[in-house]
Structure formats: C-alpha cells, structure tokens
Amino acid sequence: MSEPVIRTERLRKVYVTGLLRKRYVALDGLDLEVHRGEVFGFIGHNGAGKTTAIKILMGLNFATSGRAFLLGRPHDDPEVKARVGFLPERPYFYEYLTAAEFLDFYGRLFKLPAPLRRRRIDELLRAVDLEGARDTQLRRFSKGMLQRVGVAQALINDPDLVVLDEPMSGLDPMGRSLIRDVIAGLKAAGKTVFFSTHILSDVEAICDRVAMLARGRLIESGRVEDLLAPRTRYVEVQADRLEGAALERAGALATAVEHRAARTLVRVADGSAAQALLRLLLEAGVTVHEVAPRRETLEELFVAEARAAAAGGRTGRAA
Ligand SMILES: Nc1ncnc2c1ncn2[C@@H]1O[C@H](COP(=O)(O)OP(=O)(O)OP(=O)(O)O)[C@@H](O)[C@H]1O
Numbered sequence: 001m002s003e004p005v006i007r008t009e010r011l012r013k014v015y016v017t018g019l020l021r022k023r024y025v026a027l028d029g030l031d032l033e034v035h036r037g038e039v040f041g042f043i044g045h046n047g048a049g050k051t052t053a054i055k056i057l058m059g060l061n062f063a064t065s066g067r068a069f070l071l072g073r074p075h076d077d078p079e080v081k082a083r084v085g086f087l088p089e090r091p092y093f094y095e096y097l098t099a100a101e102f103l104d105f106y107g108r109l110f111k112l113p114a115p116l117r118r119r120r121i122d123e124l125l126r127a128v129d130l131e132g133a134r135d136t137q138l139r140r141f142s143k144g145m146l147q148r149v150g151v152a153q154a155l156i157n158d159p160d161l162v163v164l165d166e167p168m169s170g171l172d173p174m175g176r177s178l179i180r181d182v183i184a185g186l187k188a189a190g191k192t193v194f195f196s197t198h199i200l201s202d203v204e205a206i207c208d209r210v211a212m213l214a215r216g217r218l219i220e221s222g223r224v225e226d227l228l229a230p231r232t233r234y235v236e237v238q239a240d241r242l243e244g245a246a247l248e249r250a251g252a253l254a255t256a257v258e259h260r261a262a263r264t265l266v267r268v269a270d271g272s273a274a275q276a277l278l279r280l281l282l283e284a285g286v287t288v289h290e291v292a293p294r295r296e297t298l299e300e301l302f303v304a305e306a307r308a309a310a311a312g313g314r315t316g317r318a319a
C-alpha cells in the first residue's frame, strides 16, 4: 500500500496551565494512519483531544512528544502546506469581506493566478450553495452560511488532503447533507478527507474508516461497517439449575455462572462458545430457557466514554 496520507506516531500533548503549572495529558500516545482516497471520521466526546490532534497536524500547536507525517513528509514541511486544506473548529472571518473576496483572499495566500481563482470561487460557491450570497459581506451571513463558506475556503487550493474540524457544526439538515455531498465529491476526485465530528449518523453515511478518541487515547478504530455494527459483548444462556458434571463442564466454557432459584445463568464470551455450551447442555438433557446475546453499539460506547470522561474531569488525565 502507498505511504499513508496522515500518520502519527505516539503523539502526546501535555498542557501546562495556571500558576500552579498543573499538567494535563490531552493526547496520550496517538497512533493514526489515514490512507489515500479515504474519508476518515475522527470522533470522541467533548474534550477528548480531537482539536488538539488536528492543530498539531496543522502546525498550529506543538506536540510534547511523538511524530506526525502528512503526504509522506514531516507534517511541518512547507511543501505539505500547499497540498492541504483546513477548516479550523473556530475559523476567523474578516467580516467586511464578501464571500467572493474572502475566497479570493485565501486563493492569493496560495498564490493562485487570477483566472484560476475566479474559476475556483465560482465552483466552490456553487458547491456550498452560496452563489446567491457571492457579493454579501460575511457579517450578514448566518452561522450555517459562515460554516459553508469556511468549508469552501478549505478547498480553494484544490488540496489532496482536506482536514475539517467539525464541518457539520451549526448546520441544519440541508446544510449537513450539502457538506456530505461535498465530501463525497472530494472522495470521488481521489482526495483524502479527515474530519472530526460528534454526529455518528454522518460518520455512518460517509466515512470509510473511523477512529474514536476518549480522554486522549484511541479506544476504537476500524472500518465503519465493523464499528457501527452492534458487537456481541457476551451471550447469556439460562437453563435449568445445573449440578454435578454438567455444571463443571459448563463452568469450563463460561466467563460467569450464577444460580437463580431453579435456574442457572451461564455467561459466555461469544457466539461460538454459546454453541458449544448449548450442545453440552442438550446432550446432558438440560432444558434451555433463553439464549440472549448482549450487544453494544458504537453509540453506547461513545456515550459510556463521554460519561466516564465527565466523571473523571473533562481536562484529560492528570500527568
Ligand atoms: N491551550 C490549552 N491549554 C490547556 N488545556 C487545553 C488547551 N487546549 C485544550 N485543552 C484541554 O485539552 C483537552 C482536549 O481539548 P480538545 O479541544 O482537543 O478537545 P476536542 O476533542 O476537540 O473537544 P470538542 O469536541 O469539545 O471540540 C480538553 O480537556 C481541553 O480543556
């Protein structure tokens, strides 16, 4: 496979704050690999460390340790910058510029020639449905319109890698669908898109792969269809009360055994262990009352991690 478009190695960020020089680990050894042509979702609760990681990638913040590479080069290589587009979490807008002037300003930063800038501006305003607001000053834009012109800005240089920190934030369902279409168009053109979000349905709709960050650590990553499919945590089998040899053999397969009045509850790790257990129970002539897989969705995992973060303090782990 070709060189990853984004690669981080044990990226760590410790913020030191206040007079007491309190230390917080916002990123705790992040390893990421994003490949060419992928749409990659970066998810995690508020304060998980997504923006910190993105800012380090974009050279707007420094890692305490670890390394990052973009497009096969060290991430701070100036040549990389020209091929990357970026939408910050809280973009700054020069509000007296019109939408077209704003995009033109960014086009100049990339030293694009005037005819190319004009063409890109037309294309991008069309893509984010702001043709009608072309000559409107940004101070008259709604939040959703600003977000969309921000996305257009990230694409002015026709980048190979697009990094978007919460591109769907503040958008209504129409706006979200439009940004999803823009991202799909980028993928179709062979670009790589890396974006952070809390909106799992958007991840489901457009991402190839996803990484979930919780309290500065990667807790899940993989293909969306694998991660969004509910996973079996364990299987619970309820049978007549087990005794003697049957109990012993079931116990050998189980992760937990519990007796409840006239029944026994046997918990096994997965489907194949459940099959083996059922076979031995039926052979022993034991009546089985219920077989129940207990599943967990990515959404549940997300909520559980967000709760754990809230309980433990949102500012990451104490160093
Ligand atoms: N400049 C800073 N100084 C000290 N702590 C910071 C700084 N920036 C971020 N943090 C802390 O680091 C942690 C991670 O913040 P970050 O902004 O990376 O989270 P996030 O995943 O982007 O969250 P959100 O979903 O709310 O945007 C938070 O606990 C935050 O308070």
Ligand SMILES: [Mg+2]
Pocket (backbone or CB within 6 Å): 050, 051, 052, 089, 165
């Ligand atoms: Mg953020």
